[in-house]
Amino acid sequence: DGGITQSPKYLFRKEGQNVTLSCEQNLNHDAMYWYRQDPGQGLRLIYYSQIVNDFQKGDIAEGYSVSREKKESFPLTVTSAQKNPTAFYLCASSISPPTGELFFGEGSRLTVL
Amino acid sequence: GENVEQHPSTLSVQEGDSAVIKCTYSDSASNYFPWYKQELGKRPQLIIDIRSNVGEKKDQRIAVTLNKTAKHFSLHITETQPEDSAVYFCAASRGYQKVTFGIGTKLQVIP
Numbered sequence: 001d002g003g004i005t006q007s008p009k010y011l012f013r014k015e016g017q018n019v020t021l022s023c024e025q026n027l028n029h030d031a032m033y034w035y036r037q038d039p040g041q042g043l044r045l046i047y048y049s050q051i052v053n054d055f056q057k058g059d060i061a062e063g064y065s066v067s068r069e070k071k072e073s074f075p076l077t078v079t080s081a082q083k084n085p086t087a088f089y090l091c092a093s094s095i096s097p098p099t100g101e102l103f104f105g106e107g108s109r110l111t112v113l
Numbered sequence: 114g115e116n117v118e119q120h121p122s123t124l125s126v127q128e129g130d131s132a133v134i135k136c137t138y139s140d141s142a143s144n145y146f147p148w149y150k151q152e153l154g155k156r157p158q159l160i161i162d163i164r165s166n167v168g169e170k171k172d173q174r175i176a177v178t179l180n181k182t183a184k185h186f187s188l189h190i191t192e193t194q195p196e197d198s199a200v201y202f203c204a205a206s207r208g209y210q211k212v213t214f215g216i217g218t219k220l221q222v223i224p
Contacts, residue, residue, distance in 0.1 A: 033211070033212075035214075040122070040216060040217075041216060042119075042202060042214045042215055042216035042217045043157070043202060043214040043217075044214075045211055045212075045213070048211050056211075058211060059114070059213075090156065090157070100145045100147065100162070100206060100212070101147065101159045101162070102147075102149075102157075102159070102212060104156040104157050104158070105156060106155070106156050107156060
């Protein structure tokens with residue numbers, strides 16, 4: 001069954017701790033993305049990667065880091081430098097052009113205590 | 114960079130009525146305009162999309178229109194049903210470039 005798997009679904013962390021969110025896809029997609037979803041603010045792009053070993057900052061990259069060592073995996077680390085990390089995080093992937101459709105994971109909800 | 118504005122932020126309609134959600138974009142080079150539906154507690158899913166070489170596209174009860182000159186695009190849902198209740202996001206992108214989303218419209222269909 002192909003798709004995108006995010007884990008964990010819920011995560012709690014204390015202030016000052018780094019946390020890594022996992023995103024794995026078996027769709028053989030080249031591009032992968034991380035979005036942050038906050039009420040009333042839509043989906044904002046954190047980082048994206050179009051190919052293995054390459055990634056670019058999105059609109060709100062400060063306080064986040066990523067890696068793309070494998071085509072299937074694009075983990076996101078929320079560092080202690082992120083001022084307001086409590087949010088819902090969505091990972092997505094897409095094939096090369098021309099389709100452009102994003103396939104989303106089920107999301108990870110991070111709460112900082 | 115691209116900026117996508119979406120309105121209204123909330124929309125309530127009676128079952129059977131039509132719903133229209135409007136978006137504008139800033140980058141005249143954008144050429145792909147998808148719409149995503151996110152039901153409560155679920156992931157966003159593509160419901161319809163349009164490319165810049167097309168002015169209108171329909172799929173059963175939903176349609177999207179694009180005005181490149183004005184940089185406007187809209188989602189039209191006819192004969193709304195309770196299961197249409199969700200948050201709808203418009204988006205814009207240039208081919209393989211990053212996708213920029215609007216803030217979302219929460220649609221409530223009242224039975």
